[in-house]
Amino acid sequence: MTRIAITGAAGRMGRVLIEAVAADENAQLGATVVLADDPMAGIDAGALAGLGKEMGVKTATSLASVIDDFDVLIDFTAPEATMENVELCRSHGKNIVIGTTGLNEAQKVRLQQASADMGIVFAPNYSVGVNLCLNLLRMASKVMGDDSDIEVIEMHHKHKVDAPSGTALRMGEVVAETMGWDLNEVACYGREGQTGARPHKQIGFETIRGGDVVGDHTVMFAAEGERVEITHKAQSRMTFAKGAVRSAKWVCEQTHGLYDMSDVLGF
Numbered sequence: 113m114t115r116i117a118i119t120g121a122a123g124r125m126g127r128v129l130i131e132a133v134a135a136d137e138n139a140q141l142g143a144t145v146v147l148a149d150d151p152m153a154g155i156d157a158g159a160l161a162g163l164g165k166e167m168g169v170k171t172a173t174s175l176a177s178v179i180d181d182f183d184v185l186i187d188f189t190a191p192e193a194t195m196e197n198v199e200l201c202r203s204h205g206k207n208i209v210i211g212t213t214g215l216n217e218a219q220k221v222r223l224q225q226a227s228a229d230m231g232i233v234f235a236p237n238y239s240v241g242v243n244l245c246l247n248l249l250r251m252a253s254k255v256m257g258d259d260s261d262i263e264v265i266e267m268h269h270k271h272k273v274d275a276p277s278g279t280a281l282r283m284g285e286v287v288a289e290t291m292g293w294d295l296n297e298v299a300c301y302g303r304e305g306q307t308g309a310r311p312h313k314q315i316g317f318e319t320i321r322g323g324d325v326v327g328d329h330t331v332m333f334a335a336e337g338e339r340v341e342i343t344h345k346a347q348s349r350m351t352f353a354k355g356a357v358r359s360a361k362w363v364c365e366q367t368h369g370l371y372d373m374s375d376v377l378g379f
């Protein structure tokens with residue numbers, strides 16, 4: 113039985129993660145953690161997630177205080193908080209599944225370093241469908257990339273704080289890698305004014321924010337006379353939560369290292 117802790121437990125993903133752990137017969141909720149000033153501090157995790165039953169886990173306000181209660185942490189919070197939690201887990205022999213997006217390059221390097229001592233799964237999207245799309249993008253880039261203009265379009269709910277989404281950036285990375293391009297050189301983040309004609313060697317990113325959209329991504333290969341679009345639409349956060357719980361169970365069976373969701377799925 114894998115004992116799982118959840119940080120950011122009162123967040124949009126945190127509450128759904130509690131529900132996903134509760135529904136998994138091979139996982140056990142070890143701890144839930146919120147910020148010190150959160151009104152949900154001290155509340156049973158079942159009530160926090162609105163499950164209508166108690167889970168026997170009182171929501172804590174520091175990860176350190178519950179460090180003996182779990183094997184693996186699932187963290188969907190914010191970059192600085194995630195990095196602090198990585199260091200705490202590293203020093204106590206715990207694994208971590210990271211869903212947080214918007215990490216900078218230095219923070220990603222620190223993840224690589226920490227993975228010498230712990231198992232880390234780090235993925236911008238834990239849905240099976242998006243990870244399938246990443247594979248489809250490799251094929252589309254090989255077949256269509258030389259003859260088409262490639263654009264990544266994403267839409268999320270109005271509360272999202274980072275742009276483009278981590279998933280959109282990963283999609284851009286996969287296309288760039290396949291084309292033999294450096295994403296830093298070819299990315300174009302939005303357009304305005306007298307932009308001039310679009311160069312072929314470019315990956316455009318368009319970000320839309322509004323309402324309660326869970327997460328839509330399209331990569332468009334626009335050629336002369338035809339257009340291919342690879343689209344994924346998440347309809348429920350449970351798809352991410354199930355993938356994260358699956359990753360948490362998986363990483364506890366691995367040796368130390370830095371993994372992503374395609375490793376978990378065996379792609």
Ligand SMILES: NC(=O)C1=CN([C@@H]2O[C@H](COP(=O)(O)OP(=O)(O)OC[C@H]3O[C@@H](n4cnc5c(N)ncnc54)[C@H](OP(=O)(O)O)[C@@H]3O)[C@@H](O)[C@H]2O)C=CC1
Pocket residue numbers: 119120121122123124125126146147150188189190192193210211212213214235236237238239274278352
């Ligand atoms: N990889 C994937 O599949 C997915 C990734 N995500 C990513 O997960 C992250 C969270 O998304 P979402 O749940 O919608 O966001 P929310 O803002 O709803 O939840 C984040 C939670 O983390 C808490 N938090 C923020 N800062 C800290 C901190 N310094 N220390 C401790 N807790 C903190 C917040 O508390 P408070 O509200 O009090 O600030 C909040 O409860 C985002 O980066 C998002 O992009 C989301 C969905 C899927």
Ligand SMILES: O=C(O)C1=N[C@H](C(=O)O)C[C@H](O)C1
Pocket residue numbers: 213236237268272276277278279280326327328
């Ligand atoms: O913030 C979100 O909600 C989501 N974030 C992830 C991202 O940035 O790619 C994944 C998903 O699309 C939902």
